[in-house]
Amino acid sequence: MLTFLRSAAGTFIAKILLGLLILSFAIWGVTGASFNLSGNTIASVGSSEIKVIDFQREFLGEINRMSEQFGQRITPQQALQFGIDRQVLSRMINQATLDDRARVYGMGVSHDKISAEILNDPTFTGADGKFDPSRYQWLLQNAGMSETTFLKSQKNTYLRQQVIDTFIAGVPVPKVLESAIARHFNEERTVDYIEIDIRDIAPVTAPDDATLQSFFEREKATYRAPEYRSLTLLPISAKDFGGTGDVSDEEVRAIYEQNKARYIVPETRKIRRISFDTPQKARAASDKIKAGQTFDALVSEIGLTAEDVDLGTLRRDQMIDRKLADAAFALPLQTASDVIDGDFTRAIVYVDAINGGETRSLDVVADEIRQDIAAEKNNQKLVERYDAIEDARAAGNTFAEIAEKFSLKLMTIKDVSETGSLLAGGELDVSTPGRDRLLQDAFRTDVGVENDVIEVNRNGFVWFEVTEIKPSRDRLLEEVKATVTEDWIRLEIQKTVDARAETLLKELQSGKSLETMASELGRAVSQASGIKRNQPVDGLSGAAVQQIFQGPTGHKASAPGDLPNQAFLIVVKDVAAGATVLPKEQADNLRTSLQNDLIETYITQTRETVGTSINAGALEQATNLDGSSRNQ
Incomplete structure (x- = not known):
């Protein structure tokens, strides 16, 4: 949840350049590194300090993020081995550097500005697409973050961007550099080619039993039966609390009068x-x-x-x-x-x-207002139901007891794989609450483990438990013989087509013309022009396009196709210089790269100028979350 909230927290000012701050600039062995800091301070840059509690929150958040990424829980000791502590500290030092400069430059941002941006942040919108106070408070609560801390983090992020903007705004791209890169990407080539496919090889038939068994043994892991798990789900949704029946006309009228400007x-x-x-x-x-x-x-x-x-x-x-x-x-x-x-x-x-210019009457907007009020009420009821279920879980109630207590319906899923396939056949229904996240989390836990709740479409939740696990196993050849045979034939055809293309390439390189080869194969030579690097070409594979740029005019090559049982023979006929101006997207990418270089240089030099201190003892203590030693 904390990872989700952090990712959402920067949405309104998440300019691409701020992404640089997640990179780890070298901070170890910097001039001025010192141990003369208080015990609750890990590092300082100028007058900006990084507190132990703030570092630990970021460190744990990064561990959680990487655990989700790798699909298994990373321990604090493993995090230290991966260098996550240094990456987090490096990022926080970079941020502290900008915080120090913002303070020195006297920069500021109003509370109203931050509040307005949060109100418009889609992270905090409800089912009606508008800011949902209940959702906002719920996200902060589950992230373990107070509103004051959250607002402060938003303010700091905004001020850091202001500092960056002061020295990267309007930075030009050197014309010589842009021209050289443009010539590289805009160079155009013309080629003649012929396609080699199944028509050019002898028929491939099914293998004998010994060959098939040997192939199966080599590829046995490919045909392994997946692990299947059975689950019990406890879902709730804002829709469970009814429609607009409990919204009175008086409530509708009051909201209309309070928000009349909305209806202009x-x-x-x-x-x-x-x-x-x-x-x-x-x-x-x-x-x-x-x-x-x-x-x-x-x-x-x-x-x-x-x-x-x-x-x-x-x-x-x-x-x-x-x-x-x-x-x-x-x-x-x-x-x-x-x-x-x-x-x-x-x-x-x-x-x-x-x-326009007129105000919509109450009669016109009454249904809209009624739905908004009902949605807000239902969201509040949803949060209350969520809290009640969490309390019941904490008290040790089973899913069945909770379902009975709140008149909910349990859902069961029998034998589903991590990819959503069912042992009985077919796929897990796409309407299953939180389907994708459910499958991901269900295969990262075990029977009897209490799992984190999953939020569903911002208007619901689903709790789950694993009730049975059927381990993955090696299948016997008899179970998958038809599939194995099809795979062997397919691979044998592709191998034979590739070998045929290589044989023909040697003839081509020995002086035989592409036209003669095409005639012998019973087809015409095709031509493609205006080919540029890294751009798709109709009729040619991506590998063929790469080969086209591996040599000068007259270059001859073969390349596999994008389709099964396909290859190409290619002759480069012409190389034409391209324009010296980059397309807008590439020019923007180049400018961004240069700006990121400027940011890195600025932060590095500023750290050296104002002085950076690191409290190694406090760092070791802050990362020793499981009582293990860094030197183990």
Whole structure:
């Protein structure tokens, strides 16, 4: 849960550059490392300190995250062997470095700003898509984090991004570098090729029993029966608490009056705009309109098209230029403005249509409000039911006792594998509560173990227990003989096709033409042009595209296909230099890489300048969670 909340916590400012802070810059052996810190402080950078309790929370969170990733519980001792403690400390030192700079630079962010971002964070929305206070408090509670701590973490993250933005904003990419990379990726090649497939080899028939048995023994693990587990589920959902029947008209009316602004339909206007590069041209155009010329006639006279001047139908807040927005939304219908000296352009605007601007009546929105109120009530009941079930579990009640106490229905799943296949045939129903997470967690526990609850679609929970385990086992050949035979034939065909392609390649390299080979095989030579690195090409495999760039003009190669029983013979016919400008996505990636380099350099140099101290004794004590020694 803590891992989930942390991943959600940074959503509203999770710019890609902040991802760099999870990397582990070298901190061991830094100049200024010292033991002159208090016992509850692990490290400091300038005036920023990293407390033992904060480090332990991050360290345990990282252990939990990696345990989920590897599918088994990582012990604190294993975490030390993996170097997780140093990775976490490195990340926290990098963050502390930015915290120190934010303090020195006098940066700040208002409480209202942080609160507004949290209210809009999808992590905390309920089933109705709106901020759910109950869900917010539940997530904080289960993460073991107070609201004060959470708000502080959000504030720090925001301030760190501000520090980063001060020195990476507007950083240009060197033209020489961009040009060299662009030439590499934009180089285009033309090739001739022929496809080699099952038509070019002798028929492959089923093997004799000895060959099949030998193949089966080598590949026995492939045909091994999976482990199957039987489960009992205890699901609850907000839907269990009914519809909108317990919402009174008075409640609906009260919510409507309290939130009337929500039901105002924003005014939109269909707007056209003519921009001018000089005040004289703008004034002359305005005078013509005042003298009676229509806006359409003016557009034609200037030589513009309808698309040139059409801004579309917009709300006021959708117009970037505030001066143009103010003027356009003050105009009467089908009226042109005077000349507007906007923030970005000098223009005349015209309003073709005005829509909205009225308040939706209670009668119109009553059902919507009733559903919102019911959803909020049901979510509150869900949280209360969750707490009651957790209390019952803590008191030692069985699933059957809990189900009887709260009138719930238990679900049973008989013999399911980790991938969701059932021993009886078919797949576990996709509507099973928390299906994917359930399968993952069910195969990371054991019979008799009390397991963590699984949240389902933000409006429900499911508890589960493993009731039976059928271990994985080796199957006998007789059980899977048909499948094994099919696999042997398939692999033998592919092996034979590949061997045929290699034989033909040697002939090609010895001077035989591709056209002659194609004629002998009874097919035509195909050609592909405009091929670029790492880009798919219709008719060619990814391996073939890679081979095309392994040599100059005249390069000859073979490559496996993407389809079974397929290979290619290739001859590079032409190499053409590409454009020296990168596409936007690649240019953005290059810029991000350079910015990350700048961030790393900045943090490293700042640590050295302001001084970094590490309390090795406190670090060892903070990571000795299971009483083991770091030196064992």
